[in-house]
Amino acid sequence: MRFIERTSTRAAALTASAALLAGVLTSGCAPTQAPAPQPAPAPAPARPAALPDTGARWMAPATPKSLSELRALAAMRIRAANADRHYDGTVPDMLLGIPVLEVELNADGSVRRIDVLRKPSNPQAQDTIKLASDAVRRGAPYGDVSKLPRPWKFTETFLFTEDRKFKLRTLDQ
Template sequence: MQRSAIATAALLTACASPSPPPPAPAPTPRPSTTATVPAAGRLNTPGAVRSMTEMRQQAARRIVAANPNGTYVGTVPDILLAIPVLEIELNADGSIRNIDVLRRPGQAPETLQMAIDAVRRAAPFGDVSRAPKPWKFAETFLFNNERKFKPRTLDE
């Protein structure tokens, strides 16, 4: 009798606590349909470029990706805080050879150094050895009142 009572209790206990449902399968990541800007703060390995137009586009996307808290990608405001312009000269491997200032902003002069630092954080910019020399391009930094910038190349 005692054995059957224990067996019955074990059977009731097993029936009272149903097993948890199997975990739902993890969602399958979808590939991105836009290759404009890599995930915030994360830089992909830059690809080789064959023209300086490709170089400028790739560099602008890298500058935004390398500076996620200092950039905006929406509409450019009608009135900008500052507009520094830099000329970036590269080595064949895409590393920075030189940065020249083409335009110093009249107000908010600190934005010039912010732009230079943003370019340095985004380097290297990819193999340019197959592009025609000189390996230089200019970038205009459109700073809004929050001191966040957008590379003008992304609006072209």
């Protein structure tokens, strides 16, 4: 019986504390007594230095209903995850490189493999292949593709300018 009394007393004290804190927060008044320190949140998992977090991971991936929708949704996620590396507007007459990648996914939308279908002909643009591959990885996951027919693949063409910013051909059409 004592356990029940102590538990209900603690619950009442917690409820009263929460009500007091809620009243202080809504009234804008400072509390007279400092609240108990909260435990520090667990640190976020470390990300590779080459792939900085751009906030795209907070966007919930949509579940594509067809392979063509997968390609469009993937292009939008790649663009969102690489906003500082992407350019808008018209494609310039001269491009640095145009790598074409084929991306194979796992059932959960994570990247399984990236194959290069077309390498840039410009020798100075060979690094755009890695830039494009990294951009695809930053955009993952691409949603649950388990209900789509296999293979779970899409292709994307990257249009790189001299300053190594890209535009996706899927979004340029």
